[in-house]
Amino acid sequence: FEPLVKRIKEDGKCLNGGILKVDSFINHQIDPTLLQAMSIEFVRRFATKEINKIITIEASGIAPAIMVGFLLNVPVVFVKKKKPSTMAGMYSTEVFSFTKNRAYTVCCSKEFLNEGDKVLFIDDFLANGNAAKGIIELTKQAKAELVGMGFIVEKSFQQGGSYLRNEGYQVESLAIIDSLDNCQIKFKEN
Numbered sequence: 001f002e003p004l005v006k007r008i009k010e011d012g013k014c015l016n017g018g019i020l021k022v023d024s025f026i027n028h029q030i031d032p033t034l035l036q037a038m039s040i041e042f043v044r045r046f047a048t049k050e051i052n053k054i055i056t057i058e059a060s061g062i063a064p065a066i067m068v069g070f071l072l073n074v075p076v077v078f079v080k081k082k083k084p085s086t087m088a089g090m091y092s093t094e095v096f097s098f099t100k101n102r103a104y105t106v107c108c109s110k111e112f113l114n115e116g117d118k119v120l121f122i123d124d125f126l127a128n129g130n131a132a133k134g135i136i137e138l139t140k141q142a143k144a145e146l147v148g149m150g151f152i153v154e155k156s157f158q159q160g161g162s163y164l165r166n167e168g169y170q171v172e173s174l175a176i177i178d179s180l181d182n183c184q185i186k187f188k189e190n
């Protein structure tokens with residue numbers, strides 16, 4: 001998705017350990033105009049799918065998820081990283097965080113993820129696919145159907161994308177980064 005690739009070239013920063021920093025337009029300060037354009041692109045790519053709910057993980061996924069949910073006029077559920085004391089029945093699983101180098105529990109109230117739901121997962125980054133595996137597990141527990149996954153940035157030098165596509169999921173990434181070696185951002189050519 002050219003507007004995003006252009007913006008990453010202009011404002012993305014490469015950190016050690018294969019991490020791309022996009023704090024000035026996605027992860028801290030947010031550019032709503034770019035976010036809107038990206039969300040329209042997600043809607044276009046998943047146009048053939050029936051979707052009645054968007055799911056994401058707090059916190060960075062919430063902004064793009066809301067905008068996609070707004071465009072599709074469906075509710076947006078964000079999975080929580082801590083069990084709220086007020087939550088009774090819930091689904092939960094462990095997710096290993098690549099950027100934080102530790103595992104955490106994610107959970108979702110049974111009230112908001114139901115059998116038969118057709119769910120689209122939206123998140124900011126796809127790296128090793130651990131967050132996505134967590135969402136796969138939660139939707140399985142709920143007997144919901146995961147109809148696709150949309151990521152703003154996929155890092156194809158990590159294993160998440162190939163794993164999820166091999167599992168048969170429609171995975172759509174708006175920018176695919178082949179390499180961050182030597183702190184040079186190399187994009188996949190389309």
Ligand code: 5GP
Pocket residue numbers: 018019020021022027060096097098099123124125126127128129130131132155160
């Ligand atoms: P995965 O679960 O696919 O291994 O990693 C995805 C999660 O890790 C994303 O939700 C994102 O929060 C974080 N993440 C992974 N790689 C990067 C990166 O290069 N930059 C940023 N800002 N976050 C990342």
